Amino acid sequence: MELLLLLISLLCLVFTITILRFLLAPKPPAAAAKLPPGPTRLPIIGNIHNLGAKPHRSLADLAKKHxxxxxxxxxxxxxxVASSPAVAREILQKHDKVLSHRHTVLAMEVLDLHKFAMPFLPPDSKWRNLRKVCNSYLFTPQKIDSYQELRREKVLELLEDVRRAASQRPGEAVDVRRAVFRATLNSLSSTILSLNxxxxxxxxxxxxFQEVVSGIMEEAGKPNLGDYFPVLARMDLQGIQRRMKGYLENALNLFQWxxxxxxxxxxxxxLYVSPNDMLHTLLAIGDDDNxxxxAAVDPLSxxxxxxxxxxxGTDTTSSSLEWAMAEFLRHPDKLAKAREELxxxxGKGNHLCESDISRLPYLQAIVKETLRLRPVAPLLVPRKASEDVEICGFLxxxxxxxxxxxxAINRDPVAWDDxxxxxxxxxxxxxxxxxxxxxxxLPFGGGRRVCPGMSLGLRVFHMMLGSLIHWFEWKLPNGIVPEKLDMEEQLGMALHKFKPLLAVPTPK
Ligand code: HEM
Incomplete structure (x- = not known):
């Protein structure tokens, strides 16, 4: 509502500026006529009104027409907007090089974040070096294996938290979102910094740290007028950039400390023995020029x-886990089948290990199906064309x-039955x-920008999900029947379940 009022009150100002710019601007190139088809645009706002609160769904509907x-x-x-596997292939495979720049938003430009943050850097030498550091040092299978014991500890702590809640308040629901977010954050923060x-x-x-993170998530999830109308960017009318700056300063100071x-x-x-974590690995690389x-590993980087x-890594993994638990509760027959496999x-009473995952095809199928239906970055991270490109005959x-x-792609009716x-x-x-x-x-994206942390994310996902269902019976609270479980979504930094999942655990 607040956004709508702002939009209306600014229309006049933007209209005047746009008319002036239009009159003064050079004529558009002839090739503009070859843009792909799309819905009718309103003056000034274009198609912003078509996006709604769930842009991935609105755009999927528009793609059915256009x-x-x-x-x-x-x-x-x-x-x-690409909405089919064939077009995604054109972008992520055939034209990946030219189309792998990032379109940044203002919230990511405060403190020059877009000049340092890997997800927003252009694919230049700095970005390539950071990806090399990820692929060659931080996320190699051996390195990920070497943190296995740490992750196991965090899974045991998660099980202990749920067990304690179940014994202190038998029959009462636990907040699954809180439990898995805490466990995922602890798992990642001990792997990265040896902190919980x-x-x-x-x-x-x-x-x-958590105050800062939730502030950042909130600000980054808000539509910012300055992103749509660059003339308004510096005015920061909604105060998003100002608040984001405060949060980011706190977060980066904490990391510096x-x-x-x-x-x-x-x-x-x-005699100090540095713990085996990602910070240790990064400091060691930075000390060795060869x-x-x-080159990418200076203290600031x-x-x-x-x-x-x-x-x-955190919100993506924990949100996927919450969706998977919600799907289980909606489909008790699938839950029973996954349990049978475990x-x-x-074996009953034995703990799941990461090396077991490859022997659990049904658990793997559950993880894939959750990522297919509930991709946490439904529009990926926006890209930008660094040159004109022709795709499927369009510019x-x-x-x-x-x-x-x-x-939309993960639900393409040509690629997937039902x-x-x-x-x-x-x-x-x-x-x-x-x-x-x-x-x-494509839940992890594709091409050169594909998620570098996917192997780690997948291991945490399988281990926590498998362990939660292996050690507890789960049911919905207050007589909610599975078909009535609210699966409403909310798109912020990640695609969340709108209402946190509550479920009643009973130790098996
Ligand atoms: C289930 C868990 C996860 C999911 C579903 C996921 C998904 C994604 C997606 C969709 C992208 C954008 C790819 C693109 O634009 O084509 C991405 C990028 C990225 N992810 Fe993940 N991710 C997960 C876990 C992780 C973890 C655990 C880490 C690290 C600890 C991580 C680090 C990154 C980074 C640094 C990028 C930016 C890469 C770049 O732009 O070059 N992710 N992820």
């Missing part, structure tokens, strides 16, 4: 990279924003995987 390669205008921003940043009850640092403490201990105490990617990994392969002009609607149904069985005899090579299933 086709899988569509163009819309969001204020001043020409935007190209999810333990808000025990640690002031954790409390401060952790890094300084670690370096101080290393320098001042010869290592691949070392380390701070930013650590922050990127947190932001990109009992048979792992994608230089500077255009590119949205890949993986929510695409809106939760049917993990579809993956049992299928080679289709989530890793970005199969263009009908």
């Amino acid at each position: 086709g899988p390669l569509m163009s819309i205008k969001l204020g001043r921003i020409t935007t190209i 940043l999810g333990d808000v009850e025990r640690s002031q640092t954790a409390r401060e 952790v890094i300084d403490e670690r370096m101080r201990k290393i320098k001042s105490d010869d 290592r691949e990617g070392a 380390i701070k930013h990279l650590l922050w990127d990994l947190f932001v990109a 009992d048979e392969i792992i 994608v002009p230089k500077g255009a924003q590119i949205l890949i609607n993986v929510w 695409p809106d149904s939760f049917m993990p069985e579809r993956f049992l005899d299928s080679k289709v995987d989530v890793r970005g090579k199969d263009f009908e299933l």
